[in-house]
Amino acid sequence: MNDPAQGPELMERQPAGWPSEEIGALYEQHSRAIYYLALRFLADPQKAEDATHDVFLKAFRKLDQFRREASVRTWLYRIAINHCQNLQQSWHNRHVTANSDDLIWEHTASRTDSPLRALETKELGQRIQKTLDRLSDEYRLLLLLVADEELSYEQIAALVGQSTDAVRGKLHRARKTFALLFEQTA
Amino acid sequence: MKNRSKLSQHQQQGEQQSAAENAQQQSREFATAEELLRFEAQQTEVPPQIAERLKQSISALAPPPRRAWWRNLLGR
Numbered sequence: 001m002n003d004p005a006q007g008p009e010l011m012e013r014q015p016a017g018w019p020s021e022e023i024g025a026l027y028e029q030h031s032r033a034i035y036y037l038a039l040r041f042l043a044d045p046q047k048a049e050d051a052t053h054d055v056f057l058k059a060f061r062k063l064d065q066f067r068r069e070a071s072v073r074t075w076l077y078r079i080a081i082n083h084c085q086n087l088q089q090s091w092h093n094r095h096v097t098a099n100s101d102d103l104i105w106e107h108t109a110s111r112t113d114s115p116l117r118a119l120e121t122k123e124l125g126q127r128i129q130k131t132l133d134r135l136s137d138e139y140r141l142l143l144l145l146v147a148d149e150e151l152s153y154e155q156i157a158a159l160v161g162q163s164t165d166a167v168r169g170k171l172h173r174a175r176k177t178f179a180l181l182f183e184q185t186a
Numbered sequence: 187m188k189n190r191s192k193l194s195q196h197q198q199q200g201e202q203q204s205a206a207e208n209a210q211q212q213s214r215e216f217a218t219a220e221e222l223l224r225f226e227a228q229q230t231e232v233p234p235q236i237a238e239r240l241k242q243s244i245s246a247l248a249p250p251p252r253r254a255w256w257r258n259l260l261g262r
Contacts (some may be wrong), residue, residue, distance in 0.1 A: 032232050034232065036226075049235070052232070128222065143223060146220045147219075147223035175218055178219035
């Protein structure tokens with residue numbers, strides 16, 4: 001895992017066409033990560049667009065509150081996670097619980113050791129979304145965060161408010177559950 | 187004729203390369219969930235309209251309230 005991008009490095013870049021150079025630099029460097037998190041967490045491209053816009057607008061409004069010693073990426077993720085979770089709570093459109101993940105895993109653990117095969121790239125997104133939709137919010141978020149190489153386990157633990165050991169343990173089970181469910185989408 | 191055969195050979199090579207690429211794409215494997223998600227994230231393009239909306243939203247934001255002139259004068 002790489003060392004996360006720090007604020008001062010970002011501010012050296014000066015993208016054109018932005019009313020604020022700082023937010024322009026933030027957006028250019030981190031929009032893909034934030035959009036992808038929102039896309040797969042909210043399972044809706046339009047909502048993901050709106051969420052990404054809102055997250056960076058909030059970041060712009062709170063730029064003066066950003067502590068430079070923290071990772072910009074982590075700070076943006078924190079805003080994005082809060083935003084997406086608030087949206088989800090208001091929609092009430094999640095019904096799968098963490099217990100169901102555990103149940104699936106316990107009954108079929110031996111089948112999850114094979115690699116994940118993606119036959120057609122076109123269908124990959126649909127299969128990933130179907131799989132993530134069947135995971136609990138917690139597992140889904142952990143997998144999306146750990147997929148970002150810029151985040152360390154410590155940073156992920158801080159973002160989800162758990163210990164590093166707890167995150168490692170849950171990630172282990174989340175990976176296994178994902179593999180099983182992904183196989184079922186083929 | 188020679189040119190034609192060269193072209194044909196070139197096309198054949200292109201087709202073979204394309205078939206190999208397709209096969210590679212079709213048989214892609216990922217060891218872990220995050221590897222798969224990472225791959226997809228790298229392929230995901232951020233819709234350009236988000237940046238445009240954001241630029242407009244930021245431009246439309248009211249500037250921060252200015253200090254009253256008499257506060258500056260009095261240092262309050």
